[in-house]
Amino acid sequence: MIELKSSEEIKKMQASGKVVSKVLKRMQLEVRPGVSTWHLDKIAEEVIRSCGAVPSFLGYGGFPGSICASVNEEVVHGIPSKTKILREGDIVGIDVGAYLDGFHADAALTIPVGKVASEAQRLLEQTQKSLNKAIELVKPGIHLGDISNMVETYATAGKLGIVRDYCGHGVGRKLHEEPCVLNYGPKGKGPILKEGMVLAIEPMLNLGGDEVEVLDNDWTVVTKDGSYSAHFEHSVAVTQNGHLILTA
Secondary structure, eight states: OOOOOOOHHHHHHHHHHHHHHHHHHHHHHHHTTBHHHHHHHHHHHHHHHHHOOESSSSGGGGGOEEEEETTEEEEEEEOOTTTBBOOOOOEEEEEEEEETTTTEEEEEEEESSSSSSHHHHHHHHHHHHHHHHHHHOOTTSSSSHHHHHHHHHHHHHTTTEOOOSSEEEEEESSSSSEEEOOOOOOOOOOOOHHHTTTEEEOOOOEEOOOOEOTTTTOOEETTOOOOOOOEEEEEEOOSSEEETTOOO
């Protein structure tokens, strides 16, 4: 069953979302050539804890980091490492969750490292645009599939691969709740959105094909063809008259 949140619970989630937003803004300042993803993880944890929150990801299913830091062909769940040094032209997806006062919020963005190739920049812009356009649809009465279809429409128009093995999700008292928010599919299908639903909408698009695989560390998802992948995400509440981006 999809959990509905009260207006007071939405306010609590918005407080969690502000922590996540603060971390992502800091990451944009910290990402540069020569920096390790381990350094980014330590900074993120400091920011989260300084706000009185707890990193949602740290220890979740045994995950060793406070953020997921996924570089280039890494789609999601990249493990922060002292040996993973960012280089000019890389792109790095930063996924952050924060738990505060009983509620999680979750968001991600993909950041260029210095100057990137035009195709990488196109990937970032198109993936972010697909998220923005999907969020614009969110309101009571639409089908979940309408959101999924919007992401697919922008991915297809941009000739980008769609990660089909992973999806967005509900978020709230648990980091991952129902429903699964796919990044593809037909309009008019799936649950009808209601006030109080909170969705983590997260397009994951590739410069190459759709197929992905998991590395031997049992966490990091990479594109099978080695192409760059981008990931953007917001936690979005369905409100009476539309929506509220909790991680804006």
